Amino acid sequence: MLKEERHQIILNEVRVHNRVLLTDLGEMLNVSLDTVRRDIKKLDEEKKLKKVHGGAISLGFDSYSFKGSQIYSREEKTQIAKKAIALLKEGQVIILSGGTTNLELARLIPEKMKLTCFTPSLPVAIELLSKPNIEVIFIGGKLSHQAQITIGAAAIRYLTQIKFDIGFIGTGYLDSVNGLTEFDWDVVQIKKAIIKASRKTVVLSISEKLNSSQRYKTCDLSDIDTLITELEPNDVSLVPFEKQEIALL
Amino acid sequence: MLKEERHQIILNEVRVHNRVLLTDLGEMLNVSLDTVRRDIKKLDEEKKLKKVHGGAISLGFDSYSFKGSQIYSREEKTQIAKKAIALLKEGQVIILSGGTTNLELARLIPEKMKLTCFTPSLPVAIELLSKPNIEVIFIGGKLSHQAQITIGAAAIRYLTQIKFDIGFIGTGYLDSVNGLTEFDWDVVQIKKAIIKASRKTVVLSISEKLNSSQRYKTCDLSDIDTLITELEPNDVSLVPFEKQEIALL
DNA sequence: TCCTTTAATGCAATATTTTGCAATTTATCT
DNA sequence: AGATAAATTGCAAAATATTGCATTAAAGGA
Numbered sequence: 001m002l003k004e005e006r007h008q009i010i011l012n013e014v015r016v017h018n019r020v021l022l023t024d025l026g027e028m029l030n031v032s033l034d035t036v037r038r039d040i041k042k043l044d045e046e047k048k049l050k051k052v053h054g055g056a057i058s059l060g061f062d063s064y065s066f067k068g069s070q071i072y073s074r075e076e077k078t079q080i081a082k083k084a085i086a087l088l089k090e091g092q093v094i095i096l097s098g099g100t101t102n103l104e105l106a107r108l109i110p111e112k113m114k115l116t117c118f119t120p121s122l123p124v125a126i127e128l129l130s131k132p133n134i135e136v137i138f139i140g141g142k143l144s145h146q147a148q149i150t151i152g153a154a155a156i157r158y159l160t161q162i163k164f165d166i167g168f169i170g171t172g173y174l175d176s177v178n179g180l181t182e183f184d185w186d187v188v189q190i191k192k193a194i195i196k197a198s199r200k201t202v203v204l205s206i207s208e209k210l211n212s213s214q215r216y217k218t219c220d221l222s223d224i225d226t227l228i229t230e231l232e233p234n235d236v237s238l239v240p241f242e243k244q245e246i247a248l249l
Numbered sequence: 250m251l252k253e254e255r256h257q258i259i260l261n262e263v264r265v266h267n268r269v270l271l272t273d274l275g276e277m278l279n280v281s282l283d284t285v286r287r288d289i290k291k292l293d294e295e296k297k298l299k300k301v302h303g304g305a306i307s308l309g310f311d312s313y314s315f316k317g318s319q320i321y322s323r324e325e326k327t328q329i330a331k332k333a334i335a336l337l338k339e340g341q342v343i344i345l346s347g348g349t350t351n352l353e354l355a356r357l358i359p360e361k362m363k364l365t366c367f368t369p370s371l372p373v374a375i376e377l378l379s380k381p382n383i384e385v386i387f388i389g390g391k392l393s394h395q396a397q398i399t400i401g402a403a404a405i406r407y408l409t410q411i412k413f414d415i416g417f418i419g420t421g422y423l424d425s426v427n428g429l430t431e432f433d434w435d436v437v438q439i440k441k442a443i444i445k446a447s448r449k450t451v452v453l454s455i456s457e458k459l460n461s462s463q464r465y466k467t468c469d470l471s472d473i474d475t476l477i478t479e480l481e482p483n484d485v486s487l488v489p490f491e492k493q494e495i496a497l498l
Numbered sequence: 499t500c501c502t503t504t505a506a507t508g509c510a511a512t513a514t515t516t517t518g519c520a521a522t523t524t525a526t527c528t
Numbered sequence: 529a530g531a532t533a534a535a536t537t538g539c540a541a542a543a544t545a546t547t548g549c550a551t552t553a554a555a556g557g558a
Contacts, residue, residue, distance in 0.1 A: 002268055003516075004301045012432060013395070022534080032518050037535075053525065054534065122378070122387075126371050129394050138371075138399060140389020140407070145378050150387060158389070252506075271544080281508050286545075302515065303544065 001029065006039050007048075014049045014058050021055040024132060076206050076230040081105040083228045084168060084204055090114055092165040095194055096124050098149040098187070099170025101204040103127055109134065118164065120150035120190055144186055151186035159193040167198025172218060174203065174227075175211045180218040188216045195219055202226040255280070255288055256297075263298045263307045264424075267461055270304040307461060325455050325479035330354040332477045332498045333417060333453055339363055341414040345373050346443055347398040347436070348419025350453040352376055358383065367413065369399035369439055393435055400435035408442040416447025421467060423452065423476070424460045429467040437465045444468055451475040470495060 006029050013020045013028075025036045044051035050059055081104040088094070091114055096102045098121035106127040109115065113133060119125050120139040128136045141155035169191055173181045180203065182188045195201045201224045210229070255278050262269045262277075274285045293300035299308055330353040337343070340363055345351045347370035355376040358364065362382060368374050369388040377385045390404035418440055422430045429452065431437045444450045450473045459478065477498045 002270070002301055002303050002306065004299075004306050005268055009432075033534085034519080034536095035517060038517085122371060122375055125392060126375075126397070129371070129392055129397060132394060136392040136394075138387065138389045138392055140387045140399070140404075143374060143378055143385040143387055145381060145385075148375070148378060150389070155389075282544085283509080283546095284507060287506085 001031075003039070006031070006035075007043060010036075010039055010043060010056070011048055014056055019052075019055060019057040019130070021132070025055075077101045077104040078108070079230040080204050080206065080228050081108045084202060085109060087166060087202065087226070088113065088115065089165075092116070093118070093162075094166045094168065095119060095162075095164045095198060096128075096168045097121065097170045097191055097194055098124060098147055099172075099204075101206070102168055102170040105168060105204065118162070120155060122148045144184070147184060147187050149187065149190065151190055156189055156193040159190075159197045162197055164194075164198040165200065167194045167201045169194065169201060169203045169218075169224070171205050171209055172203070173209050173212050173214045174205055174221070175213050176221055178213040178217060179220040180224070181214040182216050182218055183214040185216050188218050191218045195223060200225045202228060204228050207231050252288070255284075256292060259285075259288060259292060259305070260297055263305055264426075264460070267463070268304060268306045274304075326350045326353040327357070328479040329453050329455065329477050330357045333451060334358060336415060336451065336475070337362065337364065338414075341365070342367070342411075343415045343417065344368060344411075344413045344443055344447060345377075345417045346370065346419045346440055347373060347396055348421075348453075350455070351417055351419040354417060354453065367411070369404055371397045393433070396433055396436050398436065398439065400439055405438055405442040408439075408446045411446055413443075413447045414449065416443045416450045418443065418450060418452045418467075418473070420454050420458055421452075422458050422461050422463045423454055423470070424462050425470055427462040427466060428469040429473070430463040431465050431467055432463050434465050437467045440467045444472060449474045451477060453477050456480050 009029060010020065010025060013025065022033055022036050022040070025040075026033045029036065040049070040051050040056045043049050044056070047059070049056045077100060080101055084105050085108055088109070093116040095118040096106060097119070102119075102121065103123050106117075106119075106124045109128075109131060111131060111133065115133070116135045116137065117128050118137045118139055119128065120141075122143070125136055125138050128134050139150050139155050139158055141150040141158070142152040143149070144151045169180070172191070175181075180191070182191070195218070203224050203226070205227065207229045258278065259269065259274060262274070271282055271285055271289070274289075275282045278285065289298070289300050289305050292298050293305070296308065298305045326349060329350055333354050334357055337358070342365040344367040345355060346368070351368075351370065352372050355366075355368075355373045358377075358380060360380060360382065364382070365384045365386065366377050367386045367388055368377065369390075371392070374385055374387050377383050388399050388404050388407055390399040390407070391401040392398070393400045418429070421440070424430075429440070431440070444467070452473050452475065454476065456478045473495060475498060476495050
């Protein structure tokens, strides 16, 4: 393979994907990492891409900005996501709903972990695509402008055909009287379908959302298996919350 | 064998395959590598191809990347996208494939225009979601890490159930010998399905991608209805391109 | 036709480029 | 700080280029 060919392929990769890892290129081009490095160095000198540690990125790359991704305190969500990741096992088939907490979860999945991830969330899907070892399956259909996730009957029907190892439900509102609630009816329908399709349902919620509720109900507390917050389990106050059917993490 | 004959063969080889190895030419032409070298050197001096270490590549092979990622060619893509938007009519149901040109198209759709847009492209979908009047339907399925679009059998099957008013095929490679070609086999399959599902197929291509080809074929030129480039129609050079079955814009 | 001139080709010796490996240093993450 | 991944450097082997030269082929002139 000619050097120029490799260069072309690398540039194409960067153009389409905005970023590329050295290791991926090595496999793709069947050359050593040294060669890829030299190629990238050359292309960088020619100002055709930007060389970075571990790979290269497109020149105009300023990372994706998602609607309202970073409004809330990132730190809490990071804590929640880490706890969630501890539940994952190699080779599992999981589904992530939308929301910034799930986005953080997607971001923190270890590079090396092999998973099959379904999601109806656009931002989550993009985040997952940056991990080569994860097979990403997007649940298609009509998209909600607000939530940036797929809604509607087709998606719900689709979900009835699958059984997931774990379903991660992103931030909603939660109290022990009303259960899980949302303010978007369409989103509720999708979440219901996810819960139904999952062997185990894990809810990720920052503590602020506890003990508050919205108009539309997704499910009862008893329908979920695990609740993860940024707090220590003992500090979680769910009033009244006598029945400890739910694992707190 | 005459020198001129060899030159023609070499040029043709480069034109069709975008590149050629010295050693291959040696075998093909039954002459020493020295002769091939001298031929290629001559053709290089005549600006008919570009001599590189180990062979030769087509001129303009990497001219796109020369302009380096989105930044430089953004303007050209904007021009293309504007022409494409002129084809749209209120209330139509269209489909956009992936690629930066389609992304630009999505970006430039007027706020007020009501449309139903299908797409298998993650970035295009996100862009479309910023327009409240557009109903966005994402074609779900397994996502390509590379191209950030849905690929695979399920998506292709899904596409057989719909008939779109217009299908916009993003930048690929195009010449009149090989037709539309691509880098990525899976992407080719999706584009084929899009073309089949569309009443009218519009190809968006910056002129640099003209007269060059890649490994995998999407369709013949005769399968598309309109070709849009950033150039004036008269300036578009597709050689040989006698049959004007295609509208140039 | 024969000779001369010029261009084209192949060969061989020598340079240059490219590539992969290994050892070391540097950067990154926890 | 320690562990891990990545970058750098020097080096050697392989592939490719270059150069000079000899041979052959073609072209033109007397």
